[in-house]
Amino acid sequence: MKKKTTYIWMGTIVTLTAVLFTVIYFFHLQDNAIKVASTVKGGPPALGYFIQGDLSTPLEKPMDVSKIGQFLYVTDTNHKQIQVFDTSGTPIFKFGKQGTGQGEFQFPYGIDGDKKGNVYVADLYNGKISIFTSKGKFIKYFTDESTKADFLKSPGGLRIYKNSLYVTDIQSNRVMKYDLNSGKKLMDLTSATSKDDILNAPNAVTIDSENNIYVSDTGNQRLVIYDKSGKFLRIINGSTDGKGDSKFVNPRGIGVKSDGTLLMVDNMTHFVYGFDKNGKQVFQFGGLGSDKEQFYLPNGLFVDDKGEVFITDTVNQRIALYY
Amino acid sequence: MSKIKMSFSLIIAFFLVGILSTAAFAKDPYGLKPVQNGLGLDVPFTGNSADASDIAGRSFDLVLKDGATTVSTTAATLDATKKGKVAYAAGVLTPGKDYVVELYHSDDTAHATLLSKSTALVSDAHNTNMFQTPDTHVDLDGSGLKNANQTGFNNTRKQRSGQKVHGFYQNNTNSCASCHQTHTGADNNLLFKDGAYSTCSACHDGTTGAYNSFAPVSEENAHSIAGTFNVQTANHNGSLHTADGSLKVSAAPGGNTGATDTNKQWGQEFDCASCHAAHGNGSAGASGENNLNIDPLGWGGVVYVKGSTDKDILNGKLFKDLTIQTTVPTTQDTPYILVKSTLADQAAVDANFFYKRAIGTVTGPVDVIQTYRWDGSKYVADYSLWLQEKGYPYKADTILYNGTTDITRAAGMTVVWRDGFAYGTQIANVTKATISIGVDVETTDDIASLFDSANSKFIKDSGTQMSKYCSACHTDYLSATRTNNTGVYSQAHRHQTGTDALTCVRCHFGHGTEAQIMKTANDKTYYDLTTEGTTPMTPTAAIDYLKDPNPSSALKRYTGMAVCYACHGQGEQFLSNQNNVDHPLGGQPGATRTETPSH
Numbered sequence: 001m002k003k004k005t006t007y008i009w010m011g012t013i014v015t016l017t018a019v020l021f022t023v024i025y026f027f028h029l030q031d032n033a034i035k036v037a038s039t040v041k042g043g044p045p046a047l048g049y050f051i052q053g054d055l056s057t058p059l060e061k062p063m064d065v066s067k068i069g070q071f072l073y074v075t076d077t078n079h080k081q082i083q084v085f086d087t088s089g090t091p092i093f094k095f096g097k098q099g100t101g102q103g104e105f106q107f108p109y110g111i112d113g114d115k116k117g118n119v120y121v122a123d124l125y126n127g128k129i130s131i132f133t134s135k136g137k138f139i140k141y142f143t144d145e146s147t148k149a150d151f152l153k154s155p156g157g158l159r160i161y162k163n164s165l166y167v168t169d170i171q172s173n174r175v176m177k178y179d180l181n182s183g184k185k186l187m188d189l190t191s192a193t194s195k196d197d198i199l200n201a202p203n204a205v206t207i208d209s210e211n212n213i214y215v216s217d218t219g220n221q222r223l224v225i226y227d228k229s230g231k232f233l234r235i236i237n238g239s240t241d242g243k244g245d246s247k248f249v250n251p252r253g254i255g256v257k258s259d260g261t262l263l264m265v266d267n268m269t270h271f272v273y274g275f276d277k278n279g280k281q282v283f284q285f286g287g288l289g290s291d292k293e294q295f296y297l298p299n300g301l302f303v304d305d306k307g308e309v310f311i312t313d314t315v316n317q318r319i320a321l322y323y
Numbered sequence: 324m325s326k327i328k329m330s331f332s333l334i335i336a337f338f339l340v341g342i343l344s345t346a347a348f349a350k351d352p353y354g355l356k357p358v359q360n361g362l363g364l365d366v367p368f369t370g371n372s373a374d375a376s377d378i379a380g381r382s383f384d385l386v387l388k389d390g391a392t393t394v395s396t397t398a399a400t401l402d403a404t405k406k407g408k409v410a411y412a413a414g415v416l417t418p419g420k421d422y423v424v425e426l427y428h429s430d431d432t433a434h435a436t437l438l439s440k441s442t443a444l445v446s447d448a449h450n451t452n453m454f455q456t457p458d459t460h461v462d463l464d465g466s467g468l469k470n471a472n473q474t475g476f477n478n479t480r481k482q483r484s485g486q487k488v489h490g491f492y493q494n495n496t497n498s499c500a501s502c503h504q505t506h507t508g509a510d511n512n513l514l515f516k517d518g519a520y521s522t523c524s525a526c527h528d529g530t531t532g533a534y535n536s537f538a539p540v541s542e543e544n545a546h547s548i549a550g551t552f553n554v555q556t557a558n559h560n561g562s563l564h565t566a567d568g569s570l571k572v573s574a575a576p577g578g579n580t581g582a583t584d585t586n587k588q589w590g591q592e593f594d595c596a597s598c599h600a601a602h603g604n605g606s607a608g609a610s611g612e613n614n615l616n617i618d619p620l621g622w623g624g625v626v627y628v629k630g631s632t633d634k635d636i637l638n639g640k641l642f643k644d645l646t647i648q649t650t651v652p653t654t655q656d657t658p659y660i661l662v663k664s665t666l667a668d669q670a671a672v673d674a675n676f677f678y679k680r681a682i683g684t685v686t687g688p689v690d691v692i693q694t695y696r697w698d699g700s701k702y703v704a705d706y707s708l709w710l711q712e713k714g715y716p717y718k719a720d721t722i723l724y725n726g727t728t729d730i731t732r733a734a735g736m737t738v739v740w741r742d743g744f745a746y747g748t749q750i751a752n753v754t755k756a757t758i759s760i761g762v763d764v765e766t767t768d769d770i771a772s773l774f775d776s777a778n779s780k781f782i783k784d785s786g787t788q789m790s791k792y793c794s795a796c797h798t799d800y801l802s803a804t805r806t807n808n809t810g811v812y813s814q815a816h817r818h819q820t821g822t823d824a825l826t827c828v829r830c831h832f833g834h835g836t837e838a839q840i841m842k843t844a845n846d847k848t849y850y851d852l853t854t855e856g857t858t859p860m861t862p863t864a865a866i867d868y869l870k871d872p873n874p875s876s877a878l879k880r881y882t883g884m885a886v887c888y889a890c891h892g893q894g895e896q897f898l899s900n901q902n903n904v905d906h907p908l909g910g911q912p913g914a915t916r917t918e919t920p921s922h
Contacts, residue, residue, distance in 0.1 A: 063530075099555070106539060106553065107529065124529055125539040125553060156530065170530060201532045219532035250531065288504070297525055314525070 044274060044283040045309050045322035047293055051089035052318045059083060062312040064157070064253065064300030065319055068113030069134060072310065074319060075108040075121065075300075082108065082121060082136065085319075095136030100126055103138035110158030110167065110204075110300075114180060122155035122167055129155055129167065143183030152176065157204035157216065157253070166213065168202040175205050175215050177230075189215065192224045192232055199224065204301075208256040216254050216264065221246035223254065223264060225279075236262075236279040248273075253301030255309065263301055263309060270295045272311060290316050353439040355426055363413045364443055366424050370405035371438070377405060382429035385409040387443070389422055398429050416443065502601070512596075519594040520567040523601075536595075540839040545848040548770050550832030550840060550878065559866060560874035561837035568592040572620065575796035576876070581634030588620045589635075597796070598833070617761040619795035623710040624718025624759070629657055638798055640710075640760040641719060647692065647753055655697045659705065661756055663692050666746065690750035692723070694743040694758065698821070699803035706742045706784050707791070708761035719759035725752040762792045771914030774826050778914060786826030793827040794820070800827070829913060830886055832878045838870040842881050844888035846912060880913065889913075 051072070053059040060078035067073075071092060072085045080098040085091055096105050106125035113119050117134035120142060129142035129152070142165065143152070154171035164186065165178045177187035191198045200219025207213055211228035222237035238247030250267035257263065261282070262275040270288040272295070275281050286295045296315035303309050309322040352371040357364050366385055370377030381401050387394040395415065399407040409424075416422055426439040502522050503513040514522050529535035537553040538544055544551070554561030573580050573589040580589045591597070600616035618624070625639030640659075648662045666689040696705035710719035723731045723738070723745060730736060735748035741763060745753075765785040767773060772780035773789055794801030803821040819825050832840075839849045847855075852865040860868065869882045879886050889912035 099558075107537070109530075125537070127539075154529065171535075201530065203530055218530070250526075315521075 044272075044285040045307075048308075048321040048323050049089065050292075050313075050318040050320055051085055053083050053085075054091040054094070057094075059317045059319070061314045062300070062317070062319060063109050063314065064111050064302070065310045065312050066112045066302050067304040067308075067310065068119055069117045071134070072319065073111050073113070073119055074312065075111050077108055080105040080108065082111065082119070082132075084136070087321075089319075093136065095132065096121075102141075103130065103132070105130075109156045112158050112160045112165075114160055120158060120160060120165065122158040124154050124156055124170060127151075127153050127155065129158065129165075143178060157202070159206050161207040161211075164207075166205045166207060168205050168215070170201050170203060170218075173199045173201065173219075175199065175202055175213070177213075187230050189213070189226060189230055192217065192220075192222075192235065203252050204254050206254045206256055208260065208262075209258070214254050214256065214262065216251045218251055218267075221248045221251065223251060223262075234279055236264075236275055238273075238281065242279065252299045253311070255301045255303035257303055257307050257309075258305075263303065265295075265298045265301045265311060267297055267299060270298060272298065272301070295320070351439050353426055355424065355439040355441045357424060357441055357443040364411040364416055365408060366411070366441075366443065367406065367408045368399075368426055368439070369407070370401050372405075377401065379403045379405060383407055383438075384427045384429050384431075384434065386425040386427065386434065387411065387415070387422055388425065389420070394422065518568045518592070519596040523595040523599075536834060540837070540849070542848075542850045545840065545850050546770075547832070547840060548767065548828075550834040550836050550880075552835050554835040554837040555839075559837035559839055560870045560872075561835060562871075562874065562876050562878050563835040564833060564878060565876075566594050566597065566834075568594040572597060572796055577794075577797040577799040579634050579638075579798045581636070581638070593796075598792075615762075615764045615792060617708055617763060618710055618719060619762060619792055621718070622795055623761050624720075627657065634798075641757070642760070643757045645756050645758065647755065651695060651702050653701065655702075658697050659707075659758065659760055660695050660702060661692050661758065662695055662702075663690065663750060663753070665689065666691055689746050690748070691744060691746045692750055692753060692756070694760070697803070706744075707788070708763040709738070709740050709743045710759040710761040711740070719761070721756070721758045723749075723753050723756045725749075726754055762788055762795070764788050764792050770828060771911060774823050774829050775911040775914045776823070777911075781823075784823065786823030786829070787821060789826045789828050790820045790822075793831075797827075830880055832880060834878075836878050836880065838866045838882065841869050841871065841879060842885065842889075843869070844881065844885040844912075846889070 051074075053062075053074075053076070057076075057079060059074065059076050061076075062083075063075045063077045065072055065074045067087075070087065072087060074083045074085070076083045076094070081094050081096040083091065083094045096103060096108065098104060098106065100106065104126075105121070105123050107123055108121050109124045110122040111119065113134070118139065119132040119134060119136070121130045121132065122128075123130065131139045131142055133139060152167070152172075153169055155167045156170040157168040159166050160180060163180045165180050166175065167178070168175050173190065175187075175189040176185055177189075178185055189199070199215065199217050201217075202215050203218040204216035205213065212233065213226040213228070213230070215224045215226070217224045222235050222242065224235055225233045227233055235242030237244075239245060248264075248266050249269050251264055252267045253265040255263050260277040262277075262279075264273050264275070266273060271284050271286040273281055274283040285293065286298065288294065288296060290296060294316075295311070295313045298311050298313050298320075300312035301309065307323075311320045311322065313320055352373060354369040355366065356368075357366045368383065368385075370381065379401050382398050383400070385397045385399060387397070395411075397409045397411075399409045401407045422443045424441055424443045425434070425437055427434045427437065505513065512519075524536065526533050527536040529538060536549075536551070538547075538551050539553050540547075540551060552563065552566070554563055570593045571589070572578070572591050572593045574593065578589070598616060598619065599614040601614060622638060622640040624641055625635060626641045626643055627639040628636050631637055642657055642659055645657070645659075645661050648660055649664075651662055652660070668691075694705045694707060694709075695702040696707070709721040711721045721731070721738075721740075722729050723736065730749055730752060731738060733749050736745060736750070737747045738745045743758075743760070765773070765782055765788070767780060767785075769778065769780050771778045772782065773786040775781060776783075790801055800817065801821050802817045802819055820827055842848055843852070849862075849865050849869055852860045852868065853862055871879065871882045873883065881889050
């Protein structure tokens with residue numbers, strides 16, 4: 001009888017201890033999502049909060065973010081891994097490690113998901129796009145073009161729209177469109193206004209509801225917009241009609257909201273610019289710093305179905321959520 | 324004075340200040356803006372939109388003045404877009420000298436009405452005084468306003484003719500803020516929080532058009548000059564120059580910090596900025612973009628004292644109060660000396676090199692002061708850079724004296740800073756000198772151009788300069804000879820690295836190495852092994868073969884013993900060497916090599 005009572009007491013203590021540690025653990029994780037009251041009114045989106053990642057391994061050079069299903073997938077580039085959060089910023093899990101093998105990364109960059117929740121990760125250095133399940137299990141490489149003369153060499157920005165995958169090939173100065181299911185190349189954009197006006201280190205691509213293609217032509221300090229067939233439409237570079245000197249320095253992540261507003265991260269001015277459908281700048285927010293409403297070398301930008309905007313802030317090691 | 328009068332006076336004062344300020348900041352209606360073109364100068368201008376007679380075809384006079392003296396008057400007419408330009412050819416303006424250009428209507432023959440003016444100067448990599456603290460400010464548009472940011476003007480550290488100043492940064496951008504935080508920097512260089520390594524890698528990571536320091540090994544860069552920081556340490560036995568700030572400079576193998584460690588730079592973190600000077604550099608060549616610092620570790624400011632027991636002082640490259648020799652001594656005095664001679668004498672010493680990189684053609688009987696260095700057994704002509712760095716934090720200096728008078732910049736004296744010599748009529752008056760020796764590494768896209776005299780791009784002394792550069796930290800590894808008791812700071816047998824032929828980078832990378840970028844003794848790369856022959860190696864087999872079985876921090880270009888076999892191989896002790904006597908390769912390792920038939 002006495003022995004049985006002892007077991008009950010010991011079991012109770014163990015259970016209570018486990019519950020206590022679980023509660024502490026989740027409170028600890030919740031602290032990673034730093035809630036910030038918004039002070040922004042009007043045109044630009046309002047700051048929601050920051051996501052900093054698992055405090056044991058904070059994000060280091062987060063290059064891109066995408067909302068796949070109900071979770072945020074972030075390329076934690078310097079850690080050669082993907083970190084996954086719920087939308088409140090709670091770390092869920094992470095996957096990947098340094099290497100050149102399957103499921104391994106050297107420079108994970110662009111990230112997006114398909115309708116099944118599978119995760120596509122472009123690796124700039126390994127030259128491949130890896131497909132994972134939503135739980136981070138490696139499935140296969142998206143397409144192996146290494147035997148072709150014009151193979152995908154250095155994939156950077158990546159977006160999936162309907163049944164197509166769009167990816168920038170940074171070192172090859174190209175943007176490609178593939179059939180998502182077959183992996184067949186459908187389009188290869190290499191230039192802008194003329195054949196000689198070639199793209200230069202394009203870092204990001206996105207698509208609007210009319211299938212127009214937006215390319216962040218980083219090395220040329222401009223955005224280039226094409227129609228769905230790849231026909232050049234216009235340039236945005238901060239000057240009138242894109243004809244003057246560029247005001248951008250290192251344009252990176254881009255996204256289009258449902259109302260047609262185009263958002264672009266300007267990496268070295270540390271601002272995010274907003275443009276209307278005609279390319280006219282309608283707002284900007286950000287600026288250099290580590291305080292709220294500020295960025296330090298922001299890079300990736302993702303707009304979800306609800307119009308929420310996620311921006312990777314590489315030096316500040318966080319993801320900023322804007323409503 | 325009543326309060327009303329005081330208020331009225333203040334209003335008038337503010338009004339006048341406002342008027343004057345407006346005038347001062349007013350944009351030049353003629354857009355006069357000289358732009359350096361090579362060693363020449365282009366001066367574009369426009370017609371004044373407010374002047375109805377400034378139409379296409381109207382003639383203007385550009386007057387170039389040196390102080391009050393008119394150097395030239397050149398007419399130029401407006402084109403259909405109401406733009407005009409005068410181009411001054413190289414040689415019209417003396418590099419480093421301040422001029423003024425003035426703009427007049429040509430029909431104003433008396434030049435009575437000045438339309439616009441601007442300061443004009445050209446800067447020259449060779450003959451101007453590098454690193455001289457700017458003592459003038461540049462009036463860009465003639466408005467009287469001085470430009471505080473003098474990047475690219477008047478010998479400031481950032482600008483050297485013909486070179487990029489680290490990317491596209493220029494006067495009218497605020498790109499300093501890309502790397503520096505004015506008020507919230509996290510280190511004493513105001514860099515953002517992770518220091519130089521993270522600062523540099525923010526751009527040099529392959530996401531821009533800039534050089535990718537972390538480029539994965541590929542067939543395209545299999546013959547890389549510098550190697551890569553993107554090495555796989557685990558499976559490929561990588562070896563990395565740990566430039567992330569985690570080590571101090573004093574950790575360099577072979578680095579001899581001396582007894583007193585007086586050189587504070589030994590204690591600094593080793594990072595990208597330990598080798599590269601983002602703000603300006605001495606790198607020459609086609610692109611000049613590798614930004615290697617011309618004064619690594621600040622040795623140019625450390626005074627050399629003969630006989631000192633302090634090894635830092637013995638490592639110093641600032642030689643004070645050198646007497647000027649008239650003949651080349653046969654015994655060693657200081658590591659560097661100065662010898663006075665004539666152009667004809669020097670041409671006899673090395674006709675193919677002397678003045679090769681100097682600007683202009685020097686003719687006639689010209690007196691010359693030339694640097695010589697001790698090569699272990701004799702003094703040889705040396706073409707190291709002469710430094711002159713005034714002001715914080717630089718201490719190096721080069722001064723030529725007549726008695727106690729500094730005549731470095733006197734009329735009749737031309738100093739060729741980059742090649743370390745001076746010539747002209749004033750040379751006869753030089754009685755002593757202080758020289759500071761820098762390092763000038765040529766930028767090249769062909770590693771063999773540093774050490775292979777048969778290479779079409781070879782420039783004599785380039786390999787030696789490279790070795791001197793490495794030995795700024797790896798001090799004990801620089802040796803002019805390979806005989807016993809060589810080297811300055813310790814006694815050991817070693818490779819003769821202080822020569823072009825055995826420059827450090829012939830065997831070592833600067834950034835990092837691993838199996839996939841190392842070569843065999845026959846200069847075969849991973850890509851050769853996996854594609855050549857009837858039965859090429861599998862990728863796994865090739866990596867296993869190229870993986871250095873004894874991994875180290877040596878940054879080797881060749882795997883295992885191949886780093887020896889590439890050059891050594893003739894003899895029975897090298898029977899296992901591919902490049903042995905039965906199958907030798909012609910040419911230099913690392914250069915273009917040719918197969919010779921077996922016998």
